[in-house]
Amino acid sequence: MGFFDILKSIFTPSDSLRIRAGLNQNDLVDIKKKWEEIEMLMKLGKPSSFKSAILEADKLLDHVLKLYGYLGNSMGDRMKSLPRDSYSREFFDDMWGAHKLRNEMAHNIMYEVMDFEARKAIGQYKNVLQVLRVL
Numbered sequence: 001m002g003f004f005d006i007l008k009s010i011f012t013p014s015d016s017l018r019i020r021a022g023l024n025q026n027d028l029v030d031i032k033k034k035w036e037e038i039e040m041l042m043k044l045g046k047p048s049s050f051k052s053a054i055l056e057a058d059k060l061l062d063h064v065l066k067l068y069g070y071l072g073n074s075m076g077d078r079m080k081s082l083p084r085d086s087y088s089r090e091f092f093d094d095m096w097g098a099h100k101l102r103n104e105m106a107h108n109i110m111y112e113v114m115d116f117e118a119r120k121a122i123g124q125y126k127n128v129l130q131v132l133r134v135l
Helices: 003-011 025-044 047-067 075-080 089-107 115-131
Strands: none
Touching: 025 047, 025 115, 047 075, 047 089, 047 115, 075 089, 089 115
């Protein structure tokens, strides 16, 4: 291996822009605690608590992506940086579907989330976080 090959291997991002491999135990405890709070919001059964649960779940997913080192200026950029060959289509469908609902809620002041939409989105976030091995 030549000098330039060594430099290239040092400075070339690997694993689809992922710069940190994993979380520590404290991160996992904090994530699980936050997820329990999200589930409590869902149990309240009010439209305002559904909205809060979805917003918190989205922030939690973004936090996990950052902890794993996925780069981007926005959550969407970080989601796009996940390697397609490492996760299933269902994983990406769940992640984008839930995030799309969050965006609709955040950008449309007239949008009222229905209970079945909230339950579906929270289920999608849970699936994604389980695949990412944080729940």
